[in-house]
Amino acid sequence: MEAADASWGPWTSRFFWLGVAVVAFWVFLLLRYVRYIFRLWIKGNPGAVGPHLGAWAVVTGATDGVGKAFAEELAKRGMKVVLISRSQEKLDQVASDIRDKFMVETKTIAADFQNRETIYSNIKAGLEGLEIGILVNNVGIGYPVPDRFLDVPELDKLIDNMININCISVCKMTQLVLPSMVKRSKGVILNMSSIAAVYGAPFITVYTATKAFVKYFSHCINVEYKDKGIIVQNFVPDLIFTKMANIPRPNMFRPMPERFVKYAINTVGLVSETAGYPFHEFLVWLLQIMPKWMTDEVTTRLLMYAKNNLLKKRKEN
Numbered sequence: 363m364e365a366a367d368a369s370w371g372p373w374t375s376r377f378f379w380l381g382v383a384v385v386a387f388w389v390f391l392l393l394r395y396v397r398y399i400f401r402l403w404i405k406g407n408p409g410a411v412g413p414h415l416g417a418w419a420v421v422t423g424a425t426d427g428v429g430k431a432f433a434e435e436l437a438k439r440g441m442k443v444v445l446i447s448r449s450q451e452k453l454d455q456v457a458s459d460i461r462d463k464f465m466v467e468t469k470t471i472a473a474d475f476q477n478r479e480t481i482y483s484n485i486k487a488g489l490e491g492l493e494i495g496i497l498v499n500n501v502g503i504g505y506p507v508p509d510r511f512l513d514v515p516e517l518d519k520l521i522d523n524m525i526n527i528n529c530i531s532v533c534k535m536t537q538l539v540l541p542s543m544v545k546r547s548k549g550v551i552l553n554m555s556s557i558a559a560v561y562g563a564p565f566i567t568v569y570t571a572t573k574a575f576v577k578y579f580s581h582c583i584n585v586e587y588k589d590k591g592i593i594v595q596n597f598v599p600d601l602i603f604t605k606m607a608n609i610p611r612p613n614m615f616r617p618m619p620e621r622f623v624k625y626a627i628n629t630v631g632l633v634s635e636t637a638g639y640p641f642h643e644f645l646v647w648l649l650q651i652m653p654k655w656m657t658d659e660v661t662t663r664l665l666m667y668a669k670n671n672l673l674k675k676r677k678e679n
């Protein structure tokens with residue numbers, strides 16, 4: 363008995379310390395995660411965005427959904443706002459609401475981001491002479507209905523429009539505002555990507571690919587310009603209750619755009635990429651630890667369910 367104890371003694375002790383090391387490692391990871399959650403979602407960085415960056419904010423796709431919520435939040439923080447979207451009538455309405463509510467100057471530029479050949483010289487002229495502190499590259503379009511690549515109606519048009527609106531706009535708008543930000547050594551560029559870019563959503567393939575473009579464009583520009591005082595941050599949210607999302611009602615996991623923006627804007631300067639909203643951050647984490655076959659299966663089922671619902675709704679109307 364004594365001999366057995368003697369031979370197991372050192373092993374027991376080795377296993378014990380190995381166990382302690384493993385537990386300590388997990389405790390360290392857990393504490394680091396708790397600190398991250400606290401920093402991002404409870405403490406936040408509320409002072410990062412405001413007129414100290416420059417008097418003007420520029421928001422693309424500013425007449426509805428997330429873009430409108432960003433424009434309002436920036437105006438609330440005392441920034442003058444340039445609103446860019448397609449319809450002059452909607453732009454005038456949003457601009458006048460913002461002026462009345464937040465007592466800040468506004469400017470509108472009507473531009474259809476489908477037309478990449480013609481609009482950027484006009485936008486450049488509209489932004490001339492403004493001290494731009496923040497650009498929100500928000501404009502984006504989704505699929506009318508999720509579908510297999512070759513079954514998408516008017517596929518040629520969808521490919522062109524999606525690349526022009528979701529990708530080219532981000533590069534061109536960045537190209538327009540970045541030089542003056544670099545000159546002043548300050549500025550923030552916020553880009554709206556999507557959770558689809560994190561795991562790759564089949565059946566909305568072109569959308570996913572455009573959002574992956576935004577994700578990596580943001581990452582690289584951030585690395586290139588962070589030592590020049592510029593913050594480039596990317597958002598990869600899940601569903602937000604807007605026209606594009608086409609969902610029946612908001613809930614904890616599908617926030618109103620104002621709620622999303624309230625959280626997202628408080629993370630600026632803390633991380634280069636986030637879902638922008640705590641419950642979406644949890645979903646991103648979950649998708650990253652799930653095996654790939656499982657995320658593909660879940661996404662396919664969800665998007666096919668969405669497709670059937672949309673087609674059913676269309677038949678009823």
Ligand SMILES: NC(=O)c1ccc[n+]([C@@H]2O[C@H](COP(=O)([O-])OP(=O)(O)OC[C@H]3O[C@@H](n4cnc5c(N)ncnc54)[C@H](OP(=O)(O)O)[C@@H]3O)[C@@H](O)[C@H]2O)c1
Pocket residue numbers: 422423424425426427428429430446447448449452473474475476500501502503504527554555556557598599600601602603604605606607619
């Ligand atoms: N909603 C979501 O669940 C969700 C999730 C993840 C990521 N995102 C991303 O968040 C961004 C905003 O989405 P959202 O849900 O707020 O969209 P939304 O409600 O459909 O609003 C889109 C805005 O963009 C403008 N717009 C659309 N096409 C345009 C064009 N060709 N030229 C100029 N402006 C155009 C629209 O204004 P007009 O129609 O008046 O021109 C509107 O102001 C997008 O990049 C989207 O991919 C959304």
